[in-house]
Amino acid sequence: MKKLNAVLLALVSVGMTSTALAQQTEKEPGEFYIGARLGVLNLDSERTGYKQGTLYQADNGFNTLDTGVEVGFMLTEYWESRIYYDYVQAGIDGASGDLYGQSFGSDFLYHFNDMVYAGVGINGTEVGDLADAMVRLTVGHRQFINGDLSWRVEAGVQQGWELDYTETFANIGLQLWFGEPTAAAPAPRPDVQPQQAQPEPAPQQPVDSDGDGVVDSKDKCVNTPENYSVDENGCVMYKDETVREDILVEFDFDSSVVRKSAMGEIEKMATFLKEHPQLNITIHGHTDSVGPEDYNQWLSERRAKAVGDVMVKRFGIDANRVSYKGHGESQPRTMGDSDAARQDNRRIEAELKIVNRVPVER
Structure with a gap:
């Protein structure tokens, strides 16, 4: 169990280090993630399994390691669904060696706020070629390292349907997020029609070619728009x-x-x-x-x-x-x-x- 204790110590260290970097981020419908999982199971005291044709008693207590992957999807602002697969490695009570198996299932999670959630799901947990379908209740805490990366810790209990096993679990996960929430399309840019050129006034004496009220001989700014006021030099006047x-x-x-x-x-x-x-x-x-x-x-x-x-x-x-x-x-x-x-x-x-x-x- 020394190896398992080292894994648990690493889980705590990762969680404490990540907290210093965490920030709260609200995820919206349409965003999804792919994650890695690492945790421990407290198997039922009556859990047994086969190894090389021999039936053994599985070691209970938090001595069973499970590692795996998960995929989650935000259904609404508050509801999330996910599926997961874990590889299970359990010790044998009173003997050397391990019993191997797997656990896979799906959860529906409800988010009370940016960080705290709870959920219900079903899974199948197999240890040493003996499996049972189980109902699973989960509570968890999630924080974001940045907008695309989050970590979470979970704990909960699962109850067997047929073999009446009652087991508890705890795990930590790292999740990489993808997708963008649907945003409203920006309003189209208004179609601005170019100003129509004004016909050049008929030649006269004195000549005011741009019609700004200043004759050409004194006009230092030619072709000023006719709807702008000009100074005595025929240049456009400005205001703040x-x-x-x-x-x-x-x-x-x-x-x-x-x-x-x-x-x-x-x-x-x-x-x-x-x-x-x-x-x-x-x-x-x-x-x-x-x-x-x-x-x-x-x-x-x-x-x-x-x-x-x-x-x-x-x-x-x-x-x-x-x-x-x-x-x-x-x-x-x-x-x-x-x-x-x-x-x-x-x-x-x-x-x-x-x-x-x-x-x-x-």
């Missing part, structure tokens, strides 16, 4: 114009999950950033006054970061252009403790503006 774009996204109570209804608002701001690549954005997160102040500060930062992640991962904004800041409950938009006031205060806000020099129209 401030262009603004703001964003407001509200959240559910005690949640940092971005609502699907907010995607259009976020995409609008992302489009403005793409049109003005010289601008960067700071997203400000806020909460209502329910709960401890330090928790609300943490939640406001998560809300701002969640919107920033959507801009970067879904709408292609460079991560270096997006920053975020949490203000907790310190900057309410609406005073009061009503449900409507609290909803108004659970939000993120951001505003961008740029000053352009634009022609003065007549």
